[in-house]
Amino acid sequence: MKRLKFKSLSTIIFLNISLLVIAQKRSTEAIYSGTPWFDQNSNVVSAHGANIVKDQGTYYLFGEFKKDTSNAFNGFSCYSSDDLYNWKFEKIALPLQKTGKLGPNRVGERPKVMKCPKTGEYIMYMHADTLTYKDQFVGYATSKKITGPFEFKGPILFNNKPIRKWDMGTFQDDDGTGYILIHGGEIYKLSDDYKSVVKQINESMTSGFESPTMLKKDGVYFLMGSHLTSWERNDNYYYTAPSINGPWTSRGLFAPEGSLTWNSQCTFVLPIRGTKDTTFMYMGDRWSFPRQNSAATYVWQPLVISGTSLNMPVYHDDWQIDIKTGVASFPEYSKSLIINNEDSLIKYEGNWAHLSNDKNETISRTDEKDASLSIQFKGKQIVLYSSVGVDYGYARIVISNKKGKTILSSLVDMYSKSPTTTVVFASPILKKNTYKLSVFVTGEKPNWSDKRKSDYGSTGYYISLDKIIIRN
Numbered sequence: 001m002k003r004l005k006f007k008s009l010s011t012i013i014f015l016n017i018s019l020l021v022i023a024q025k026r027s028t029e030a031i032y033s034g035t036p037w038f039d040q041n042s043n044v045v046s047a048h049g050a051n052i053v054k055d056q057g058t059y060y061l062f063g064e065f066k067k068d069t070s071n072a073f074n075g076f077s078c079y080s081s082d083d084l085y086n087w088k089f090e091k092i093a094l095p096l097q098k099t100g101k102l103g104p105n106r107v108g109e110r111p112k113v114m115k116c117p118k119t120g121e122y123i124m125y126m127h128a129d130t131l132t133y134k135d136q137f138v139g140y141a142t143s144k145k146i147t148g149p150f151e152f153k154g155p156i157l158f159n160n161k162p163i164r165k166w167d168m169g170t171f172q173d174d175d176g177t178g179y180i181l182i183h184g185g186e187i188y189k190l191s192d193d194y195k196s197v198v199k200q201i202n203e204s205m206t207s208g209f210e211s212p213t214m215l216k217k218d219g220v221y222f223l224m225g226s227h228l229t230s231w232e233r234n235d236n237y238y239y240t241a242p243s244i245n246g247p248w249t250s251r252g253l254f255a256p257e258g259s260l261t262w263n264s265q266c267t268f269v270l271p272i273r274g275t276k277d278t279t280f281m282y283m284g285d286r287w288s289f290p291r292q293n294s295a296a297t298y299v300w301q302p303l304v305i306s307g308t309s310l311n312m313p314v315y316h317d318d319w320q321i322d323i324k325t326g327v328a329s330f331p332e333y334s335k336s337l338i339i340n341n342e343d344s345l346i347k348y349e350g351n352w353a354h355l356s357n358d359k360n361e362t363i364s365r366t367d368e369k370d371a372s373l374s375i376q377f378k379g380k381q382i383v384l385y386s387s388v389g390v391d392y393g394y395a396r397i398v399i400s401n402k403k404g405k406t407i408l409s410s411l412v413d414m415y416s417k418s419p420t421t422t423v424v425f426a427s428p429i430l431k432k433n434t435y436k437l438s439v440f441v442t443g444e445k446p447n448w449s450d451k452r453k454s455d456y457g458s459t460g461y462y463i464s465l466d467k468i469i470i471r472n
Contacts, residue, residue: 027428028085030318030331033299034263034286035426036410039079039089042428044410046293047077048285049110049211051170051268053122055146059084062111062124065092066292072131073108076124078147084272084281084321093148094124094141101128101139102152110168110211110267115146116194117176123194124150125180127166133451137162138180140195156180158188158197169268171214173244181212185223187244201245209237215269215280217305223248224310226265230450231287232457233260233417240308254303255312260418262315264299274326280305281321282312288413289448289457295394295413302328317423337470339375346375346468350441363387363421365464369443376436379470383426384412384439389419391460393445397425402434415446415458421466439463 027038037045047063054060058080065077078093094111097103107129115122121142128139141150155162169181178190180197184204188197209225216222221241227234235257239248255261264284272279280303288296302319304311320329339345341364342354350371354364364373365387384397392414399408412424427437447457 026086028426029429030320031085031300032318032423032426033301033316034297035423036295036297036412037087038428039087041089043089044294045079045087045089045298047079048287048292048296048298049267050283050285050298051112052270052283053113053115053146055115058082060090060113060146061087062093062113064109064111066296068291068293071107071292072104073102073106073128076108076111076126076150080147083323090147091149093143094126094150094152097152100152101135101137101154102126105131107131107133109166112168112170112268113146114170114172114178114194116178116192118192119194120144121194122146122148122150123178125156125168125170127168128155129166133166136166137164138168138182142195153195156195156197158200163188163197167210167212169212169214171216171244173216179214179244181214181223183208183210183212183225185209185212185225185239185248187223202248205239205248211236211265211267213266213268213283215271215303217278217280218307220308222269222305222310224254224266224269226261230454230456231289231448233263233265233286235259236261236266238310240310249308251308251310254310258418259315262299262301262312263416263418263420269303272321272323272326274322274324276325277327279303279321279326279328286413288415288446291394291411291413291446294411295446297413315422318426333469333471335472337379337472339468339470341465341467346373346465348373361421361466363464363466365462366441367391367393367461367463369441369461372438372440373465374436374438375468376434377468377470378432378434379472380430380432381427381471382430382435382437383469383471384424384437385421385466385469386414386424387419387421387464387466388414388416388424389462390415390417391458391462392416393458393461393463394442395424395463396440396442398438398440399427399430400436400438402436404436407435411442413446414463437468439465 050063061079075092076094078090079087143150167183187202208228268283284299445458
């Protein structure tokens, strides 16, 4: 999905994440989509193109550990969690190599880890390439520990040749058989030790169909993928089959048309199996080039599945999952304080416009560099709702304590090709105290060109405010 020609961008350097005095053991109580997440060290969670492996009761998240300055490989990260909300940084499971195919100025994307039932080893698969995407292949690495370090072995072979494709995924069936999924809908069966390919069981079905992922429910296989639009979001679609060998039937979109899969690209589906139900959790990326480390976020949503129908009909800004029962729920915060954008508690600096949106609600927005808004508050969490759209850029969020000391600084991307109003920031759980939230226009926007010199991304620098919610 990502064959890029970098444009020159503003040289503004943002403080990535700095959380100095937030001392709660748990940083969040729900899954928030489209907002920055923070690990136990108060750093942004960087794990894109990801998958999750459940091992001995713990969930392990593997993904691309991105940079803000380049698309070059920077290592694959590993995080752990016991609730899918709060993530502990374990290590860089596969670091940048000194030389070679995952060395400097190379690309490493979409790491996927599976535990081999036969050997007990953990095998990581990835797309390796040059920065110009002219040496693509599916590679693999091995480790005896789930957290790594993984040892890169080079390309995985089929008929003694590399699989020279880019976007890829993996799937492990109920019987432990492992598969590699390739863009276009190609499926390859792995050997018993997961270290080679023994058979191609499905050929390319369509052009594009990148970031493939698969799930199985009640004997039906679902194969999901996205269109070819560089880092841009699009309406992802899916196929079904009664067997992984096919025949495959096109079923269309699995999110409302025009939602651009709720502004995301699929990367994995995690079955959360419990005593009462199994929730299949869609995992998607909301890319934010060039600030892929600071501002790219995640869209994790429960899927609705019935027969051959796969659907993600409603976007939940936040939701909860009981990992023991497997039941998803959608909390109502009865003790929350809702502050409208025109409330006198909010102080605006600079040239702001107060406009009505298509729901006859007012929003406040500006594109004046360094314009800001601020509010003092008491509570355990502050949540920012904003309108996002095609001419919106980056905002800088700062939370300071009553002494004026910064305890959090984060970058937020308000660009969206599919305009909507949504949560863009949710603070970690705060100690009881008095705080100040400030939001600034950075004067930078996400935009880029691909190798065909097609332009993507924002056309402006706006940031906006719809409402603020303070949770006690």
